[in-house]
Amino acid sequence: MFDALATDQGLSRYLTAIERYPVLDRDRELTLSRSFLAGDKAAGDLLVCCNLRYVVKIAQGYRGYGFRINELVAEGNLGLLQAVRRFEPERGLRFMTYASYWVRAHVLSYILKHWSLVGVGTGPMQSKLFFRLHREKAKLAARLGTGEHLTAKLAETFQTSEERIRSMEQRIDGRDLSLDAKAFRDGTSTIMDTLADGETDQENALLSDEVHALVQERVEDALTRLDAREQIIVHHRLIGGERQTLSEIGKQLGLSRERVRQLEQRVKTKLRRSLADLAPEGTMAEAA
Numbered sequence: 001m002f003d004a005l006a007t008d009q010g011l012s013r014y015l016t017a018i019e020r021y022p023v024l025d026r027d028r029e030l031t032l033s034r035s036f037l038a039g040d041k042a043a044g045d046l047l048v049c050c051n052l053r054y055v056v057k058i059a060q061g062y063r064g065y066g067f068r069i070n071e072l073v074a075e076g077n078l079g080l081l082q083a084v085r086r087f088e089p090e091r092g093l094r095f096m097t098y099a100s101y102w103v104r105a106h107v108l109s110y111i112l113k114h115w116s117l118v119g120v121g122t123g124p125m126q127s128k129l130f131f132r133l134h135r136e137k138a139k140l141a142a143r144l145g146t147g148e149h150l151t152a153k154l155a156e157t158f159q160t161s162e163e164r165i166r167s168m169e170q171r172i173d174g175r176d177l178s179l180d181a182k183a184f185r186d187g188t189s190t191i192m193d194t195l196a197d198g199e200t201d202q203e204n205a206l207l208s209d210e211v212h213a214l215v216q217e218r219v220e221d222a223l224t225r226l227d228a229r230e231q232i233i234v235h236h237r238l239i240g241g242e243r244q245t246l247s248e249i250g251k252q253l254g255l256s257r258e259r260v261r262q263l264e265q266r267v268k269t270k271l272r273r274s275l276a277d278l279a280p281e282g283t284m285a286e287a288a
Contacts, residue, residue, distance in 0.1 A: 005070045005073060005074045005077075010070075011069065011070055011073075014073075015056070018049065018052040018053055018056075019053070021046075021049045021050045021052070021053075022050060023050065023053075024047075024050045024051075024095075026094065029047070029089075029094065029095050030089050031043075032044070032046055032047040033047060033087055033089035033095065034089055036084065037089070044084050044085075047084055047095065048077075048080055048081060048084055051080060051095065051096055051099065052077065052080070054096050054099075054100070054103075055073055055076040055077055055079075055080050055103050056069075056073055056076075058076055058100060058103050058104060058107065059072035059073045059075075059076045059103075059107055062107050062108070062111060067110075067111065071110070072107050072110070072111075075106045075107050075109070075110040076103040076104075076106055076107045078106045079099070079102035079103040079104070079105055079106030079107070080099055080102065080103055082102045082106070083095070083098060083099035083101075083102040083103070084099070086098075086102070087099070113272070133154070133158075133165070133168055133169065136154060136157055136158075137150070137154060137169075140153055140154065140157070151165050151166060218274045219271065219274070221274065222270060222271050222274035225270075226267065226270070229253055229255075229263060230263060230266070230267050230270075232249065232252070232253065233249060233260065233263055233264050233267055234267055236248075236249055237249065237264055238267070238268075246260045246261050246264070247260075
């Protein structure tokens with residue numbers, strides 16, 4: 001079943017497969033947890049399988065970073081497995097209340113480990129929109145409400161076109177088509193219908209906003225710490241409008257192509273290190 005996550009086409013099969021497992025009530029959850037702690041591996045496997053749908057829901061909240069939903073779900077599943085091993089049923093928590101921390105930790109760790117400025121867009125405006133659109137939209141919506149006038153106001157705020165605003169909104173908030181497919185046997189509902197929960201949706205939105213804000217702050221700080229050559233490489237290779245070749249930048253700086261490549265790798269390492277401690281303790285090492 002988990003092998004299906006290796007491809008986009010396999011995602012629909014995966015969603016159909018996990019739908020077969022029931023939603024557990026508290027008593028059944030406790031029984032499985034206790035049995036697993038007593039050495040019943042099958043009970044642990046069933047506890048995992050019955051909660052895979054919630055991993056999909058949590059992963060959906062982090063899709064704005066350009067990763068495939070398959071990747072995020074796979075990482076979230078690792079967190080779920082870790083949660084099963086660590087869960088203490090006698091503490092009185094529902095399993096997914098506890099497990100959601102580990103699922104989010106693994107998803108966020110994966111994002112921070114593999115995230116690159118290249119994924120944000122091809123220019124400074126794309127980068128600015130990617131990091132700030134969520135927060136600015138929320139602030140304006142609280143004052144103005146939603147609708148086309150909000151899009152127009154956002155375009156004015158960011159000094160860009162309404163079309164570009166809509167495009168970035170679709171990228172950040174867009175739902176994966178596989179999640180909207182008629183994946184269930186009844187042919188009418190989808191996995192996202194089954195998981196529809198206003199409170200959870202709001203929590204995911206807040207978490208996504210928080211991640212955006214933290215990443216923006218760290219990246220902006222890291223960029224100010226780069227030397228002049230590194231700043232040029234960032235502008236022309238990572239977030240500049242026209243992406244130059246290594247040779248072109250080498251001529252500009254009086255450096256060989258290989259030296260520019262080395263500097264580019266050093267810049268990326270610095271940026272990733274500036275983000276690494278945002279991941280929950282221990283997860284970066286586990287994901288490495």
